[in-house]
Amino acid sequence: MTREEVQIQLTEIFRKVFKKPDLVLSDELTAKDVKGWDSLNHINLIVATEKSFKIKFTTKEIQGLPNVGKLIDVIHAKITSIAQK
Amino acid sequence: MLEYELDKLDYFELFSLREEVEASKKPKSKILLLADCSTQQLAIILRVLFQLNHYEVDIKEAGFDSIELEVFDHSSELYSYKPDFIIIFMTVQRLRDRFYNSTSSKSNQLENEKEKIKQIWETLSERLDSKIVQSNFSLPVENLFGTFETKTTESFINYVRQLNHFIISESSNRDNLTILDIDKLSGYVGRKNYLDETLWYHSKTPCALDFIPYVSQLIIDSIISHKVRSVKCVVLDLDNTLWGGVIGDDGVDGIALGHLGDGEAFVDFQHFILELKKRGIILAVCSKNEESNAKIPFLEHPEMVLKLDDIAIFVANWDNKADNIKVIKESLNIGYDSIVFLDDNPYERNLVRKFLPDVIVPELPEDPALYVRHISELNLFETSSYTDEDKTRSEMYKVEFERQKLQKKYSNLEDYLVSLEMKITLKKFDEFNLPRIAQLIQRSNQFNLTTKRYGEVECKALLEENGTFPLYCKLKDKYGDYGLISVVVLKKIDSSLFIDEWIMSCRVLSRGVEQFIMNHVFDIAKDLNIESVLGLYSPTSKNAMVKDFFLKFGFVEKNVFENKDVEYIISTKEYIKKLVYLNEED
Numbered sequence: 001m002t003r004e005e006v007q008i009q010l011t012e013i014f015r016k017v018f019k020k021p022d023l024v025l026s027d028e029l030t031a032k033d034v035k036g037w038d039s040l041n042h043i044n045l046i047v048a049t050e051k052s053f054k055i056k057f058t059t060k061e062i063q064g065l066p067n068v069g070k071l072i073d074v075i076h077a078k079i080t081s082i083a084q085k
Numbered sequence: 086m087l088e089y090e091l092d093k094l095d096y097f098e099l100f101s102l103r104e105e106v107e108a109s110k111k112p113k114s115k116i117l118l119l120a121d122c123s124t125q126q127l128a129i130i131l132r133v134l135f136q137l138n139h140y141e142v143d144i145k146e147a148g149f150d151s152i153e154l155e156v157f158d159h160s161s162e163l164y165s166y167k168p169d170f171i172i173i174f175m176t177v178q179r180l181r182d183r184f185y186n187s188t189s190s191k192s193n194q195l196e197n198e199k200e201k202i203k204q205i206w207e208t209l210s211e212r213l214d215s216k217i218v219q220s221n222f223s224l225p226v227e228n229l230f231g232t233f234e235t236k237t238t239e240s241f242i243n244y245v246r247q248l249n250h251f252i253i254s255e256s257s258n259r260d261n262l263t264i265l266d267i268d269k270l271s272g273y274v275g276r277k278n279y280l281d282e283t284l285w286y287h288s289k290t291p292c293a294l295d296f297i298p299y300v301s302q303l304i305i306d307s308i309i310s311h312k313v314r315s316v317k318c319v320v321l322d323l324d325n326t327l328w329g330g331v332i333g334d335d336g337v338d339g340i341a342l343g344h345l346g347d348g349e350a351f352v353d354f355q356h357f358i359l360e361l362k363k364r365g366i367i368l369a370v371c372s373k374n375e376e377s378n379a380k381i382p383f384l385e386h387p388e389m390v391l392k393l394d395d396i397a398i399f400v401a402n403w404d405n406k407a408d409n410i411k412v413i414k415e416s417l418n419i420g421y422d423s424i425v426f427l428d429d430n431p432y433e434r435n436l437v438r439k440f441l442p443d444v445i446v447p448e449l450p451e452d453p454a455l456y457v458r459h460i461s462e463l464n465l466f467e468t469s470s471y472t473d474e475d476k477t478r479s480e481m482y483k484v485e486f487e488r489q490k491l492q493k494k495y496s497n498l499e500d501y502l503v504s505l506e507m508k509i510t511l512k513k514f515d516e517f518n519l520p521r522i523a524q525l526i527q528r529s530n531q532f533n534l535t536t537k538r539y540g541e542v543e544c545k546a547l548l549e550e551n552g553t554f555p556l557y558c559k560l561k562d563k564y565g566d567y568g569l570i571s572v573v574v575l576k577k578i579d580s581s582l583f584i585d586e587w588i589m590s591c592r593v594l595s596r597g598v599e600q601f602i603m604n605h606v607f608d609i610a611k612d613l614n615i616e617s618v619l620g621l622y623s624p625t626s627k628n629a630m631v632k633d634f635f636l637k638f639g640f641v642e643k644n645v646f647e648n649k650d651v652e653y654i655i656s657t658k659e660y661i662k663k664l665v666y667l668n669e670e671d
Contacts, residue, residue: 039288040125047284047294048097056207059286 001083006053006076010068013052017045027069053079089137092462094298096126099133106132109141111393114308116144117152117168117215119152121179130301140309147290156205164212170308171215173205174265174300176291177222177245177280185243191239199251210261217262221249223271223279223292263307270299279317306467315468316445317419320410321359322428323372323379323401327355327391330455333378333531333591333627343388350453357457361466362395367417369398369427371409373591375531375629376401403594403630405498406433407440425465429453430592431564432505439501450510500667502596505562509598510668511605514548514555522557523567525588530627532589534620534634535591539574539586552577553585554609558602560593560667567593573602575609581654582610583619591630600663603638610657618660619643620653640661 004037011025018036031038037045049055056071065071065080116131118124124146135142144164147155152173155163163171180198187194202219209217227241234240237245249268256262271279274296281293292300324331328351329341341348362368368391372379379401383393393399398407398416406428414421421443428434429449438446450459514522523541530536539547547555558571571589575582584606589599610618620635639660640653 016097028446040129043126043284043288044097044100057283059283062283062287069316 001076001079003072005073006079009052010049010072010075013045013048015026017041019030019047025072027067029068030066049075055082056081058084089134091302091464092459094302096130098296098299099130099298100126102133102136103129106136107452109143112141112143114142115166116142116170116172116308117163117166118144118146118162118172118174119146119155120172120174120176121150121152122174122176122285123149123289124174126290126294126297126388127174127301130297131304134301138305138309140305142308145493152205153201158210159212167213168215170218171209171213172218172220172265172304172583174220174291175222177225178285178289178291180222180245180248181225181227181241182401184244191244193592195238195244195247198248202228202252203255204422205253206259206262210259213651215261216308217259218265218304219252219256219262220265221252221268223267224275226276226280265300265303265307267300267303270296270303274299277580279351287396302464306464309467312617315423316366316466317366317423318369318397318413318417318425319358319372320369320413321358322430322433323370325429326427326449326671327351327358328382328386328389328610330574331591332382332578334528336530337381337385340382340386342382342386347453348388350392350456351386354453354456357460359390359395365465365468367397368395368416369413370396370400371406371413371428372401372407373403373594375627378531378627381522382465405436405595410437410441410444427500432562432592432596433526435564436501439504464513470537505564505596505666507562507596507667508670509601510559510670511556511602512558513556516545518557518569519544522572525569525572525590526586529588529590530585530625531630532594533625533628534631535585535623536625536628537574537586547574550576551602554604558598560596562600571602573606575606577613577615578619580615581617581619582606582613582615584621587634597663597665597667599634601665601667601669604662604665605662606668607657607660607662615657617654617656621650622653623648623650 007025011023014025014034015021018034018041020034020059023034031042039040042062046057050057055073055075061074065074118128118131118200128144128146131144145162145168147163152175155161172254183198184191184194187197189197206217206219209215222245225241228234229241230237232441234242238244253264255620256264257278271292272536279292279296281290284290284293321327322331327342329340329347332340341542342351343349344352358368370379376399380393380399382389383391388611398413400413402409406426410421410426414424421441422445425445425447426434426437426547427447427449428437434446434448437444445465447460447463447465449456507614519541522544526537526539526544544555547553554573554575556575557569557574560567560570567590570593571587573587574585576585577583587602606618618640620640622632622634635653635655638655640655642651643654644652646652
C-alpha cells in the first residue's frame with residue numbers, strides 16, 4: 001500500500017469519526033484544526049484506524065503524534081513492515 | 086421490542102447516535118456512575134442504549150476515580166442527588182495497582198479489599214434507598230507462577246478470584262445489591278480481547294472500546310430487570326426446533342434426538358428449556374402438526390427431555406401461529422411482551438413478528454448446536470429475583486387448551502401473504518428434478534392424499550403415459566427458497582380428470598399453494614374439455630390433515646370404498662376459482 005492509498009483510506013475514517021463528509025486531510029492538519037477532535041474522539045479515531053488497517057498503535061504513538069502527516073507515516077511504516085514479514 | 090440486536094452491539098454505531106439522545110424530563114430512574122476508571126464512553130453508550138430501550142434515565146458521572154470520596158463524604162453530590170441506582174464499577178487495573186503497592190501481606194491486603202467494599206455497601210445502605218449494582222473483576226492477564234498459580238494467594242489471578250467469590254457470596258445476603266458480572270463477560274469474550282492495556286495507560290479506559298456496549302448492556306439489564314415485567318412464557322415450535330426432522334413424516338424413530346449427530350444438540354437445547362421451566366418460565370408448544378402426532382415424541386421417545394407435564398399449553402394444529410399464540414396469551418392472561426417465540430422457520434417467525442409485534446421473536450441459528458448460545462447471548466430471561474412461586478408457576482398455569490378459542494382470526498393475513506412476494510413454478514416432471522420428486526413422494530406422510538409411493542423409475546414412466554400429467558411445484562419468497570414442495574399426478578380417465586396423487590410439504594401450508602395448484606388442475610380440465618374432476622382420499626395413520634381436502638374445494642362425496650377410500654367429484658363448470666397471492670414464474 002502506498003502512502004497516498006493510506007491517506008485515502010484514512011480520510012474515510014476521519015470523515016466518519018468526525019461526521020464531516022467533505023473533510024480533506026493534509027500532512028499539516030492537527031487536532032485544533034478539526035472541530036470535534038477532542039480526547040474522546042481521539043481515542044475513537046485511533047481505534048477506528050487500528051481496526052481499518054489491522055494494526056496496533058503503541059501508547060506513545062497515541063499520545064505523541066503531532067499532526068496527520070506523522071500519523072500517515074506511522075500507519076504506512078506499520079503496514080509496510082507487516083507486508084515484509 | 087428492542088430496536089437493536091443484543092449480539093451485534095457496535096461501539097461506533099452507537100457512539101454516532103449520541104447527538105440524538107434527548108435529555109429526559111421525567112426519568113424513570115436516576116443513575117449514578119461511581120468508578121475508578123474513566124466513564125466517558127460508558128456514560129455515552131449507556132444513554133444511547135437506554136434511549137433505544139425507550140427507558141428514560143438521568144445519568145450522572147461522579148468525579149474521576151472518586152468512589153471512596155463520594156461514599157464516605159456525607160456532603161458529597163451522591164447524597165444530594167439521591168440516585169435510584171448506584172453503579173460501582175471497579176477495575177482489575179486499579180486492583181492491581183493496590184496489590185503491587187501494598188506493604189502488608191497479600192492475604193491481609195485481600196481482607197482490606199473485602200472490608201472496603203463491605204464498608205461502601207453498608208454506608209450507602211444506611212444513608213440511601215438506592216439499589217447498588219456492584220461490578221466484580223475481570224481476571225487479569227498476569228502469569229507469574231504458571232501451573233502453581235491456582236494454589237497461592239500470592240498470585241494476582243488467584244487474589245482476584247477470591248475477591249470475586251467474596252462479592253458474589255455477599256450479594257446473596259443483600260437485597261439491594263446486584264452484581265455486574267464483568268468476570269463472566271470478559272471470560273465470555275476473552276480477557277485478551279476485553280482488556281486493552283494501551284487504552285488503559287492512555288486514558289484509563291476500562292476495556293477495549295468494542296466491549297463498552299456490552300458492559301453498558303449489562304448495566305441496563307440489571308436496572309431494567311428491577312423495573313419492567315420480564316419474560317413469563319416461552320412458546321416452542323416442535324419440528325426442527327425441539328428435535329431434528331418432521332415427526333409427521335419421519336416418525337418417532339426417524340427424528341434426530343439423542344446421542345448421534347445433531348440429535349445431541351436438540352437434547353441439550355431441551356435441557357436448557359427445562360431449566361427455564363424450573364426457573365419459573367411457562368412452557369407452551371405451538372406446532373403445525375396433528376396433535377396426536379405432535380405428542381408422540383413426548384410420550385414415546387426415550388431421549389426426550391421435556392415431558393407433556395412440562396408443557397402448560399399444547400397447541401398443535403394447522404392454523405396460523407399468530408392466532409395460536411393469541412390463544413396461548415389469553416389462556417395464560419399475560420402480555421404479548423412477556424412471550425418469547427422460538428421457531429426454526431423464518432416464515433413463522435416473520436408472521437408472528439408481523440401480527441404480534443410485541444412478542445419477542447429471536448432469530449434462531451441454522452445449526453441447532455448454536456441454539457443455546459444464541460438465546461443466552463440475547464439475555465431474554467432477565468430477572469431480579471427468584472422465588473418459591475417462580476419454581477411452581479408452571480403448575481399453576483397448567484390449563485387445558487380449548488379448541489373453540491381458536492375462532493379469533495386475524496383478518497389481514499392476505500396482506501401478509503402479499504408482502505411475502507411469493508413466486509411459484511408449476512411444471513411437468515423433468516429428468517433433472519426426478520430424484521427430488523421421488524424423495525418427496527417417499528417422505529411425505531401428512532399431506533399425501535393417496536400415498537402411492539412412486540419411485541424414480543415409475544415417475545419417469547408417468548412422463549411417457551398418454552393422458553397423464555405429472556406435475557411438480559417449486560416455491561420461493563423474499564425470505565428464502567423452499568425448493569420443490571409439491572407433486573401432483575393427474576390422469577385423464579374417460580371424460581374425467583382424476584387426481585391420482587397429491588403431495589405437499591407441510592412447511593408451505595396455508596400460503597395458497599394448494600389453491601393455486603387446484604386452479605391449475607381446472608385450467609387443464611377446461612383445456613381438454615373435460616366435464617368433471619375426480620379426487621381420491623386414502624386414509625392412513627398419518628394423513629388425517631387432508632381428510633376434508635376435497636370438500637373445502639367444493640367437491641362432493643361420490644363413493645366410499647370397502648378399504649375406506651373416499652372418492653370425490655365436482656363438475657368442471659361448478660368449480661369456483663380460488664383467490665391466491667402467488668406470482669407464477671417460469
